[in-house]
Amino acid sequence: xxxxxxxxxxxxxxxxxxxxxxxxxxxxxxxxxxxxxxxxxxxxxxxxxxxxxxxxxxxxxxxxxxxxxxxxxxxxxxxxxxxxxxxxxxxxxxxxxxxxxxxxxxxxxxxxxxxxxxxxxxxxxxxxxxxxxxxxxxxxxxxxxxxxxxxxxxxxxxxxxxxxxxxxxxxxxxxxxxxxxxxxxxxxxxxxxxxxxxxxxxxxxxxxxxxxxxxxxxxxxxxxxxxxxxxxxxxxxxxxxxxxxxxxxxxxxxxxxxxxxxxxxxxxxxxxxxxxxxxxxxxxxxxxxxxxxxxxxxxxxxxxxxxxxxxxxxxxxxxxxxxxxxxxxxxxxxxxxxxxxxxxxxxxxxxxxxxxxxxxxxxxxxxxxxxxxxxxxxxxxxxxxxxxxxxxxxxxxxxxxxxxxxxxxxxxxxxxxxxxxxxxxxxxxxxxxxxxxxxxxxxxxxxxxxxxxxxxxxxxxxxxxxxxxxxxxxxxxxxxxxxxxxxxxxxxxxxxxxxxxxxxxxxxxxxxxxxxxxxxxxxxxxxxxxxxxxxxxxxxxxxxxxxxxxxxxxxxxxxxxxxx
Amino acid sequence: xxxxxxxxxxxxxxxxxxxxxxxxxxxxxxxxxxxxxxxxxxxxxxxxxxxxxxxxxxxxxxxxxxxxxxxxxxxxxxxxxxxxxxxxxxxxxxxxxxxxxxxxxxxxxxxxxxxxxxxxxxxxxxxxxxxxxxxxxxxx
Numbered sequence: 134x135x136x137x138x139x140x141x142x143x144x145x146x147x148x149x150x151x152x153x154x155x156x157x158x159x160x161x162x163x164x165x166x167x168x169x170x171x172x173x174x175x176x177x178x179x180x181x182x183x184x185x186x187x188x189x190x191x192x193x194x195x196x197x198x199x200x201x202x203x204x205x206x207x208x209x210x211x212x213x214x215x216x217x218x219x220x221x222x223x224x225x226x227x228x229x230x231x232x233x234x235x236x237x238x239x240x241x242x243x244x245x246x247x248x249x250x251x252x253x254x255x256x257x258x259x260x261x262x263x264x265x266x267x268x269x270x271x272x273x274x275x276x277x278x279x280x281x282x283x284x285x286x287x288x289x290x291x292x293x294x295x296x297x298x299x300x301x302x303x304x305x306x307x308x309x310x311x312x313x314x315x316x317x318x319x320x321x322x323x324x325x326x327x328x329x330x331x332x333x334x335x336x337x338x339x340x341x342x343x344x345x346x347x348x349x350x351x352x353x354x355x356x357x358x359x360x361x362x363x364x365x366x367x368x369x370x371x372x373x374x375x376x377x378x379x380x381x382x383x384x385x386x387x388x389x390x391x392x393x394x395x396x397x398x399x400x401x402x403x404x405x406x407x408x409x410x411x412x413x414x415x416x417x418x419x420x421x422x423x424x425x426x427x428x429x430x431x432x433x434x435x436x437x438x439x440x441x442x443x444x445x446x447x448x449x450x451x452x453x454x455x456x457x458x459x460x461x462x463x464x465x466x467x468x469x470x471x472x473x474x475x476x477x478x479x480x481x482x483x484x485x486x487x488x489x490x491x492x493x494x495x496x497x498x499x500x501x502x503x504x505x506x507x508x509x510x511x512x513x514x515x516x517x518x519x520x521x522x523x524x525x526x527x528x529x530x531x532x533x534x535x536x537x538x539x540x541x542x543x544x545x546x547x548x549x550x551x552x553x554x555x556x557x558x559x560x561x562x563x564x565x566x567x568x569x570x571x572x573x574x575x576x577x578x579x580x581x582x583x584x585x586x587x588x589x590x591x592x593x594x595x596x597x598x599x600x601x602x603x604x605x606x607x608x609x610x611x612x613x614x615x616x617x618x619x620x621x622x623x624x625x626x627x628x629x630x631x632x633x634x635x636x637x638x639x640x641x642x643x644x645x646x647x648x649x650x651x652x653x654x655x656x657x658x659x660x661x662x663x664x665x666x667x668x669x670x671x672x673x674x675x676x677x678x679x680x681x682x683x684x685x686x687x688x689x690x691x692x693x694x695x696x697x
Numbered sequence: 698x699x700x701x702x703x704x705x706x707x708x709x710x711x712x713x714x715x716x717x718x719x720x721x722x723x724x725x726x727x728x729x730x731x732x733x734x735x736x737x738x739x740x741x742x743x744x745x746x747x748x749x750x751x752x753x754x755x756x757x758x759x760x761x762x763x764x765x766x767x768x769x770x771x772x773x774x775x776x777x778x779x780x781x782x783x784x785x786x787x788x789x790x791x792x793x794x795x796x797x798x799x800x801x802x803x804x805x806x807x808x809x810x811x812x813x814x815x816x817x818x819x820x821x822x823x824x825x826x827x828x829x830x831x832x833x834x835x836x837x
Contacts, residue, residue: 374831609753609827
């Protein structure tokens with residue numbers, strides 16, 4: 134049993150370097166416009182084993198705008214606790230000053246004004262600077278990538294992830310796990326893993342679908358900092374449900390708690406003094422794993438795109454949430470003595486693109502991957518008067534533009550757009566480029582279909598997706614946000630049981646209630662069904678933006694949320 | 698030396714076919730009727746039986762299920778939400794090396810999969826797991 138007190142002392146030692154609150158210090162420095170690269174990356178670490186965590190970069194090699202969610206509801210045991218805090222509640226929980234640099238980085242309020250003050254975040258060349266600085270202090274630090282790396286941009290789509298594979302090899306990653314990687318198709322995944330990747334591709338929960346045998350390496354063991362650390366990979370459990378199964382039919386996933394427990398035990402029996410779970414489960418699933426599976430010291434969480442400034446402790450396990458889109462890098466210093474982890478210090482490093490200098494080597498490599506597509510990506514399609522963003526449990530303004538595009542270009546009454554959590558924002562007044570459109574649409578099953586659905590079926594679809602988000606047991610959630618709707622209004626009671634959350638469906642064009650028996654013309658994209666027909670969504674969105682010239686998309690109120 | 702599960706399965710296939718019962722009844726009885734028939738109305742205990750199933754089915758048409766109850770002479774599997782809840786009853790002879798069975802079942806929708814084991818002493822234990830069958834999409 135590790136006394137909780139020791140961990141708290143370790144944490145205090147780290148924050149003491151910053152005075153009362155590390156985060157408060159950053160805020161003040163930023164307010165005084167004295168935020169420096171050294172302030173962000175921080176001083177030399179404590180302990181003897183250092184982990185560096187990056188996750189869910191979604192192929193964003195460039196600095197981005199990315200507005201964090203305004204609505205990010207937790208249900209059941211996760212209600213009202215991190216990561217399900219936004220805005221003022223988030224600031225209060227972590228002592229963050231309103232209007233500070235960290236407020237801008239971690240919450241949604243005043244995003245446009247604060248963005249203009251603090252600038253974009255991320256950029257793989259800046260991340261390389263952070264990684265190199267940590268390795269200068271701790272040369273044998275382990276760099277771990279939580280996945281969703283090879284998808285999410287035009288270059289990644291066109292090269293089937295090659296750009297990101299080459300760049301992450303150059304960054305010096307030590308191990309990764311996966312989710313969207315598999316949407317490149319299983320042949321491509323195997324080709325990369327077997328012939329190109331310079332580090333292990335881990336997934337203890339990836340099995341051969343026919344024979345139910347492990348299909349990828351479950352664990353990598355490293356001797357670093359005078360200790361032996363086992364890194365176990367856990368791929369996104371619901372790949373064949375949330376993404377098209379036909380793209381990777383040989384594989385089965387799932388949470389597989391018993392399997393994970395067995396891999397942890399084997400690692401311990403093999404002499405591992407520290408066990409790290411490199412996870413793409415999603416935060417709430419990992420919180421339950423931490424409670425149910427003994428022997429995991431640190432879970433590096435992913436998938437749900439949460440950035441949390443402090444570790445979340447569950448029993449003797451520490452959960453780290455490092456955000457998405459390259460906005461953050463986590464540094465975790467572990468004190469391993471007498472055969473076990475005795476302390477942990479953590480720093481969520483915000484990658485402010487205007488403060489952290491680009492690493493010239495990585496900048497050149499990134500430039501080379503973009504060069505073949507530079508002209509195509511830069512093409513202006515229109516401008517936006519409004520902030521375009523996606524992240525949040527319900528419609529974002531970017532999704533509203535996509536839904537409007539589906540309604541107008543596909544001549545539909547109702548539009549459905551998937552609740553993806555990836556996709557960079559565009560600031561008001563900015564030109565919308567083709568690259569911007571691909572940043573919210575680039576994926577391998579983009580057909581914008583048009584079909585007929587009855588009102589009854591529409592309700593079933595909404596209920597189904599709502600349960601995948603709001604089931605009180607996280608093991609039954611899929612980690613995406615609610616499906617976005619255009620032309621349709623509804624009320625949702627998130628606390629109600631499956632099948633009775635959705636009510637008051639209304640066709641916005643007429644104001645009439647949705648008739649369960651009537652067929653409606655519905656357009657959507659990202660169907661998981663094989664053989665879905667239609668133009669790629671980016672063509673649909675591009676045509677819409679060109680026809681509009683200037684896009685205006687203020688937040689809408691066609692979804693009423695209750696039961697919070 | 699290690700045998701892969703694939704080899705083990707191929708070796709064991711004949712045995713599985715011989716021991717796995719096949720649902721014989723063409724008409725659908727209710728879950729309660731099936732349980733009563735199997736147990737003769739005996740009380741159902743807990744523990745000593747492990748049912749492994751995915752929380753969310755990857756494909757509702759073929760959901761991998763496995764059940765293990767050391768010391769059991771028979772294990773009945775039911776899909777409580779199917780039009781016909783019968784899945785099968787596995788019977789284990791005295792020479793069975795382990796009282797474990799795995800199969801794939803079809804689930805009409807989100808429902809409980811139920812396993813009941815008859816132990817050597819004539820007692821019964823029950824367990825259940827909810828398996829969600831979803832339309833899918835939108836994850837990420």
